[in-house]
Amino acid sequence: MRILLFLLLLSLPLQAREAYQIRGLAQFDAEQQSKLKAWLDKAVKASQTALGEYPFTMALHLHPRKANQPVPWANTWRQDQQSVHFYVDTRFPLQRFVNDWTAYHELSHLAIPYLGSWNSWFAEGFASFMQYQLMADAGVLEGSLEDAYRSKIKPQARWYNSQYSAASVARRLMQNRQYAAAYWGGAWFFVLADRQLRQDYGKGFSQLIREYQSCCRNESEDIQQLVAALDSMLEKPVFVPLLQRFEQAPARDIFREWLESGNNE
Numbered sequence: 013m014r015i016l017l018f019l020l021l022l023s024l025p026l027q028a029r030e031a032y033q034i035r036g037l038a039q040f041d042a043e044q045q046s047k048l049k050a051w052l053d054k055a056v057k058a059s060q061t062a063l064g065e066y067p068f069t070m071a072l073h074l075h076p077r078k079a080n081q082p083v084p085w086a087n088t089w090r091q092d093q094q095s096v097h098f099y100v101d102t103r104f105p106l107q108r109f110v111n112d113w114t115a116y117h118e119l120s121h122l123a124i125p126y127l128g129s130w131n132s133w134f135a136e137g138f139a140s141f142m143q144y145q146l147m148a149d150a151g152v153l154e155g156s157l158e159d160a161y162r163s164k165i166k167p168q169a170r171w172y173n174s175q176y177s178a179a180s181v182a183r184r185l186m187q188n189r190q191y192a193a194a195y196w197g198g199a200w201f202f203v204l205a206d207r208q209l210r211q212d213y214g215k216g217f218s219q220l221i222r223e224y225q226s227c228c229r230n231e232s233e234d235i236q237q238l239v240a241a242l243d244s245m246l247e248k249p250v251f252v253p254l255l256q257r258f259e260q261a262p263a264r265d266i267f268r269e270w271l272e273s274g275n276n277e
């Protein structure tokens with residue numbers, strides 16, 4: 013008995029950190045609670061597969077809201093604990109929750125630090141790129157990843173037919189509340205980074221982000237530290253120069269391959 017207790021105590025520090033805690037469940041009945049738990053569990057598992065285990069426990073807050081879709085609104089909070097607030101209409105069946113992109117998008121945000129409103133095009137581009145990687149892992153993405161990105165980025169490319177930088181165009185779009193144009197223009201950054209990583213290192217951006225969780229996530233606090241940390245895991249830099257291009261080169265040069273294929277389809 014004493015030996016058993018000793019072994020138990022020994023194993024305690026080795027127990028994995030909780031990936032997440034759910035808050036606000038008491039507002040829902042038992043059946044709704046089990047549906048919400050099943051949904052969040054699947055979404056978190058997809059985030060762990062694509063992005064790695066975060067070096068902190070997330071707080072996932074649930075709020076009831078009547079709407080015409082299962083998750084009409086959600087946002088992240090970073091002040092005390094890395095958190096997501098989900099507004100949910102539990103009249104929808106579990107499968108509608110699982111198919112919905114919102115949780116995959118919001119959980120992705122937490123894989124990198126809060127970067128401030130000036131860099132929200134980058135943060136939203138990151139989460140928009142990643143949401144499809146998570147959906148592919150959860151088995152709910154229809155068609156290929158490549159098709160998913162093309163169908164979202166192509167219609168927005170015309171906004172970037174500009175002599176101004178891609179980052180400044182995206183910031184202006186964000187200010188004008190043209191969110192799809194800003195988000196998917198930002199996602200192009202990560203499609204390009206992913207391509208370059210596959211070509212030069214034979215691994216995708218998701219894999220690099222998984223490595224980043226264990227080495228650097230808790231250390232980087234702004235966009236410069238983030239791109240420097242990502243590059244520190246590579247033999248030659250990808251992210252610092254790409255960010256510089258998005259900040260300085262004419263947007264139309266960066267989006268050229270979309271603009272040239274312009275009216276053909």
Ligand SMILES: [Zn+2]
Pocket residue numbers: 117118121135136139
């Ligand atoms: Zn977002």
